[in-house]
Amino acid sequence: MESTLKIHNSLSREKEVFKPINEGHVGMYVCGPTVYSDVHLGNCRSFTSFDVIFRYLKYLGYKVRYVRNITDVGHLEGDNADISAEDKISKKARLEKLEPMEIVQHYTNGFHAMMRIFNNQPPSIEPRATGHIIEQIEMVRSILKSGYAYEANGSVYFDTIKFAKENEVYGKLSGRVIDDLMAESRDDLKNQDEKRHPSDFAIWIKADPKHIMRWPSEWSEGFPGWHLECSAMSTKYLGRTFDIHGGGSDLKFPHHENEIAQNYGACGCAPANYWMHGNMLLMNGRKMAKSDGNTITPQQLFTGDSPHISKGYSPMVVRFFMLQSHYRSTLDLTDEALQAAEKGYRRLMEGNKLLQSMPHPGNTQAGPLDEELQQLMQQVKAEMDDDFNTPKALAVLFELVTKINSLKAGHLPIQEVSESTFQQLKKTLSDYIYEVLGLKDEMEAAGNGDGPVDGLMDLLIDIRQQARANKDFDTSDKIRDALKELGIVLKDSKEGTTWTKG
RNA sequence: GGUUGGGUGGCCGAGUGGCUAGGCAGAGGUCUGCAAAACCUCGUACGGCGGUUCGAAUCCGCUCCCAACCUCCA
Numbered sequence: 001m002e003s004t005l006k007i008h009n010s011l012s013r014e015k016e017v018f019k020p021i022n023e024g025h026v027g028m029y030v031c032g033p034t035v036y037s038d039v040h041l042g043n044c045r046s047f048t049s050f051d052v053i054f055r056y057l058k059y060l061g062y063k064v065r066y067v068r069n070i071t072d073v074g075h076l077e078g079d080n081a082d083i084s085a086e087d088k089i090s091k092k093a094r095l096e097k098l099e100p101m102e103i104v105q106h107y108t109n110g111f112h113a114m115m116r117i118f119n120n121q122p123p124s125i126e127p128r129a130t131g132h133i134i135e136q137i138e139m140v141r142s143i144l145k146s147g148y149a150y151e152a153n154g155s156v157y158f159d160t161i162k163f164a165k166e167n168e169v170y171g172k173l174s175g176r177v178i179d180d181l182m183a184e185s186r187d188d189l190k191n192q193d194e195k196r197h198p199s200d201f202a203i204w205i206k207a208d209p210k211h212i213m214r215w216p217s218e219w220s221e222g223f224p225g226w227h228l229e230c231s232a233m234s235t236k237y238l239g240r241t242f243d244i245h246g247g248g249s250d251l252k253f254p255h256h257e258n259e260i261a262q263n264y265g266a267c268g269c270a271p272a273n274y275w276m277h278g279n280m281l282l283m284n285g286r287k288m289a290k291s292d293g294n295t296i297t298p299q300q301l302f303t304g305d306s307p308h309i310s311k312g313y314s315p316m317v318v319r320f321f322m323l324q325s326h327y328r329s330t331l332d333l334t335d336e337a338l339q340a341a342e343k344g345y346r347r348l349m350e351g352n353k354l355l356q357s358m359p360h361p362g363n364t365q366a367g368p369l370d371e372e373l374q375q376l377m378q379q380v381k382a383e384m385d386d387d388f389n390t391p392k393a394l395a396v397l398f399e400l401v402t403k404i405n406s407l408k409a410g411h412l413p414i415q416e417v418s419e420s421t422f423q424q425l426k427k428t429l430s431d432y433i434y435e436v437l438g439l440k441d442e443m444e445a446a447g448n449g450d451g452p453v454d455g456l457m458d459l460l461i462d463i464r465q466q467a468r469a470n471k472d473f474d475t476s477d478k479i480r481d482a483l484k485e486l487g488i489v490l491k492d493s494k495e496g497t498t499w500t501k502g
Numbered sequence: 503g504g505u506u507g508g509g510u511g512g513c514c515g516a517g518u519g520g521c522u523a524g525g526c527a528g529a530g531g532u533c534u535g536c537a538a539a540a541c542c543u544c545g546u547a548c549g550g551c552g553g554u555u556c557g558a559a560u561c562c563g564c565u566c567c568c569a570a571c572c573u574c575c576a
Contacts, residue, residue, distance in 0.1 A: 013506090174571075175505045198573095252506080253571055279507075280570060287569065324525070325515060330508070330569060337514040340526030347525080350539085383516095391516050395524035405540050409533085412541095473535060480537080491539050500539095 005060065007244070008328060008387045010252065010275040011173055015387055018274065020243050026057050026064045027242035029234040029272065031251055032126070034071040035107035036088040039114045041298050041333075042281040042288060046248045048319060049278040049327035051120040051438055053246070053388055059436050067237045068123040070111075072104040072130050073213050074205075075226040087223065090212050100213050104130070114298055117315045119438045125237050129229035133215045136224040136232045139266050140204050140217075148265035152194040154206030154220025160199040163261050170261055173275060174253035201258055203228050227255055231262040234271060245272035249279050283308065283333045296333070309335045313342060316442050320345040323390040323437055348394075349441055350500065351401030352429050354408055360422045367416030369403075374421060376400050377428045390437065397432060400425070408493075461490070461497045 005018040020026050030050045033043055047068075057064045075088045093100040115122070129136070140156050143149040148163050149156050164170040171177065206220035207213070214221045224232075234242065240263070247256065256275065263271040281288065288295045296306045304312030313321075321341035325331040376396055383392035404425075406412040417425075433439050460479055467475040480490050483499070491498050 010506095171505095176572080177504075248570095249507080250570060282569070285568075320525095321514085328507085329515080332514070334514070336512095336526080340514060342526090344525040354540095389516080391525095392523070395516070398524055402541080406542095409540055468535075471535070477536080484538090489538070492534075492537090493539080494533095498539095 004382075004385045006385060006387055007274050007276065009273075010277050016274070018243075020062065021241065021273070024061070024063060026062045026244065027238035028054065028057070028064060028066050028244040028246065029230070029238055029242060030066070030068045030123070030245075031230055031247035031255065032068040032070050033107075033111055034075040034088055035104050035111060036075070036092045037107060038297065039107075039111050040288075041296060041301065042248070044114060044118055044298055044318075045281045045322050045331065046278040047115060047120055048118055048322050048438075049388075050246050050276075051118075052323065052327075052390060052436065053244075053276070054121060054123075055436050055438055056384055056388060059431070065125070065238065066123040067125045067127065067234065069230060069233055070104075070108055070126060070128045071226070071229055072108075072128050073100075074129055074224045074229060087211065087213060093212055101130075104128075117298070117302075118319055119316070119440050121438070127233045127237065129224065129233075130213075132229065132233050132236065133224065135236055136228050137204075137215075137217050139228060139232045139235070139262065140219075140224070142266040143203060143262060146265055146268070148261075149203060150196065151219055154222065155194060155202055156204035156219055157195055157200045158203050158258065158261060158265065159196065160201070160261065161197050163265060167264060169264060169270070171257065173260060174257050176253065176257070201225060201227065201254065203262065227258040228262060230255075231259050231266070231271065234259075235263065235267070240267045240269050240271070242272055244274045244276060246276040246278070249277040252277060278327045279330045281331050281333060285332055285334075309338065313338050314442050316440050317342045317345050320348075320439060323439075324394060326387075326389060326391055328387075344398075345439070348397060348401060348433065349439070351404050352433055353441070355404045355426055355429060358404075358408060360417075360419050361414055362419065364415045364418055366418040366421065367413070369412060369416040370418050370421050373400070373403060373417065373425055376403070377425065380428065380432055384436065393432065394437075397429065400429060457488075457499055461499070464490075465497065 006015040007018045008015050028050075030047070032047075033039060050068075054064060054066050072089055073087060076086065089100050089103055092098075093103050096103065112122075140149065143158065144151070144156065147159075149158050151157075160170060202225040204217060204219055204222055205225055206222040211223075213223050215223060234245070245256070245259075260271060263269065283294055283296060286294050294308075296308050298315075298318075300306040301309065301318060302312050302315060304310070317338065318341075321333075321338055322331065324341060324344070376399055380393050380396045380400075383389045383396060386392070403412060407414050407417070460483070464476045464479040467473070467479070483490060487501055489500050491500070
């Protein structure tokens, strides 16, 4: 497979030509959610970005194994979390008087439901940390064996200083300066006296007596540290070194940096060739934060039940809104921007619908327009090949929509468009909109539905046409206005009248 | 304080050393019974100050501001 795909690699901070380890196959690991609360809208953006990446890789013909984990143990509360902190799931379970696995199940279900609402495809494998305790213990053993970890009071810590001294890789991804790291004195340890150095992190944590989640091991009854699950599960399902590792940019440090250290520590090799990081979602130019009220849940966004927005926006409008920015840029969520996205989304979908309903007249001869269309279609792919540039790809799709509308209106000569280009255009547009970008048509289409509505609409349109023919504009406008009240918009054209919802 | 990434027209958002991004909003026009939709035309935008260059929003330096992560303080 000749690949022209370029991916921005966070490790090199440059766009690199994508070369998979196994020709035609891609192994991709994306850090999934810690299921201790409802999905955050920012997470939805991140997973949507990787969904499009997953979709496009498949569109290119790759056989993709997409692994996205569920973290259901090990992620600790608080900053610089360690032995003194509490596991997020465990804490929630204690507060709500539920089994930890009830918490996990509840929020996993919610997460899945939300992914479906955003039309994100499920990953190929979705492993859970608690389902891979054995693999994680195995990995702790390997790291201990290679000398990059030490045991203290039943917990096991990764020795970052030793690792950093002996390997060039620590800090490379996040740009940490190792000298600064080492310069931190032992006085910084405070009550983390089990650690030899502040930057060391736990890979196995001895459970204190009141901790609910615990598994036996040779070091203690305890649980694995956060970061370890991803190292263990990516290795298990994708191999020691695989193609793409993704996640939100907030995971670069410490999570991904430590993951890399663990994998090197366990097998002496890099986990992934390409690291990809999505950027954050802002609202009104500031970060979303519950503390100052600058936050909105996906549900509120859909219903409009929030002081930050004037109305509800459908999931596909939100998805389209996200796709209009590049995954590596921050995206500012504002009411105005969402309104613009809603109109843009509809314009795109209407354009495609119109195209799909247009017949080719036959007897045409390819002219300049034919070539122009061919060029635009190639450009869509070129934009996606350039580090999944969805905003540029969309811009080109909009140029095609303008052409389509002009063809329909007779402003552009359809005689210049060959049958094969026309069919190709139909396929390209719908492939990109539905398969690659993962948009869905939320508007009920006219004409191809079932049930009595279509018949009723035909009748109303017919009555209105007659009224117009009789210059009875009171009646015709009454029909149009009343339908508009019901959310149905009539569109008149030379060929007749069509209708759309919304 | 450190690391990383940003500051683009009314809003969102691409991009690039000289050639139209795109969407939305706005102005004018075409079409229409009137609208809507659609099409055509229109905006001398690139945080600030210097520098390099024939030419910079795009490269360099300084400065201000924003965000994420980390650190410090509490």
